[in-house]
Amino acid sequence: xxxxxxxxxxxxxxxxxxxxxxxxxxxxxxxxxxxxxxxxxxxxxxxxxxxxxxxxxxxxxxxxxxxxxxxxxxxxxxxxxxxxxxxxxxxxxxxxxxxxxxxxxxxxxxxxxx
Amino acid sequence: xxxxxxxxxxxxxxxxxxxxxxxxxxxxxxxxxxxxxxxxxxxxxxxxxxxxxxxxxxxxxxxxxxxxxxxxxxxxxxxxxxxxxxxxxxxxxxxxxxxxxxxxxxxxxxxxxx
DNA sequence: CAAATATATTCTCTTGCAAGCATATAGTCA
DNA sequence: TGACTATATGCTTGCAAGAGAATATATTTG
Numbered sequence: 700x701x702x703x704x705x706x707x708x709x710x711x712x713x714x715x716x717x718x719x720x721x722x723x724x725x726x727x728x729x730x731x732x733x734x735x736x737x738x739x740x741x742x743x744x745x746x747x748x749x750x751x752x753x754x755x756x757x758x759x760x761x762x763x764x765x766x767x768x769x770x771x772x773x774x775x776x777x778x779x780x781x782x783x784x785x786x787x788x789x790x791x792x793x794x795x796x797x798x799x800x801x802x803x804x805x806x807x808x809x810x811x812x813x
Numbered sequence: 814x815x816x817x818x819x820x821x822x823x824x825x826x827x828x829x830x831x832x833x834x835x836x837x838x839x840x841x842x843x844x845x846x847x848x849x850x851x852x853x854x855x856x857x858x859x860x861x862x863x864x865x866x867x868x869x870x871x872x873x874x875x876x877x878x879x880x881x882x883x884x885x886x887x888x889x890x891x892x893x894x895x896x897x898x899x900x901x902x903x904x905x906x907x908x909x910x911x912x913x914x915x916x917x918x919x920x921x922x923x924x925x926x927x
Numbered sequence: 928c929a930a931a932t933a934t935a936t937t938c939t940c941t942t943g944c945a946a947g948c949a950t951a952t953a954g955t956c957a
Numbered sequence: 958t959g960a961c962t963a964t965a966t967g968c969t970t971g972c973a974a975g976a977g978a979a980t981a982t983a984t985t986t987g
Contacts, residue, residue: 727933738976743935763932770901773894787887854966857965878965931985933985936981939979941975946972950966951967957961
């Protein structure tokens with residue numbers, strides 16, 4: 700699915716940082732490299748992943764490449780999120796209180812046998 | 814970061830499917846296993862990932878475990894998404910048109926040297 | 928063409944899962 | 958206690974992906 704790919708790509712902090720920078724304005728690879736403090740090849744590889752996920756597009760200008768944001772895949776995520784958003788926007792709190800009456804059990808340590 | 818973990822966990826389709834099922838109501842592991850068509854151990858492992866990401870909680874009832882949705886981490890993602898949402902909600906289209914005047918260059922094949 | 932610059936790709940190494948199977952744990956009931 | 962059910966964990970294997978270094982490609986300039 701397309702959404703899976705977007706989630707996967709966004710799981711990397713450096714890539715979200717790139718998107719944050721591109722939100723402001725289009726940027727050159729060198730510029731991004733400097734801002735991220737990464738070696739240039741790493742930046743290029745992250746940009747490739749973002750490109751393949753449709754999150755950025757690139758335009759040439761001689762030997763330079765301007766990367767710009769392409770938010771459509773984010774719209775897909777936003778739409779996946781929509782029904783959940785309704786949960787915390789509406790009667791979620793009441794449901795939560797009801798269910799909290801059950802005992803929680805996050806990760807009980809193993810007990811020895813009697 | 815907490816957001817990275819959420820993205821990572823949501824990248825797996827089966828896990829999103831689990832959340833979709835839990836959105837309706839709390840469920841037992843066996844129930845989820847049946848719906849997903851996965852072997853039970855796989856379901857348990859996905860549930861563990863979801864637990865550790867804070868996306869679900871579990872309550873005991875004898876030998877059964879009720880899993881329920883816990884949407885807070887989704888709220889974090891929603892908030893990360895917010896500034897981007899503004900882009901497609903406002904003047905995004907105009908900006909897009911402007912930038913599209915630049916030539917695109919998605920993956921040009923390598924050429925031989927003269 | 929050669930050199931310099933900007934960016935991409937390749938390679939190796941290592942790590943992180945996920946699938947699949949076997950088995951452990953815990954609770955219930957006879 | 959022993960069988961039975963519900964769920965979790967461990968182990969192995971294969972694969973996808975990230976870090977880092979080296980190098981390739983393409984463009985501009987002299």
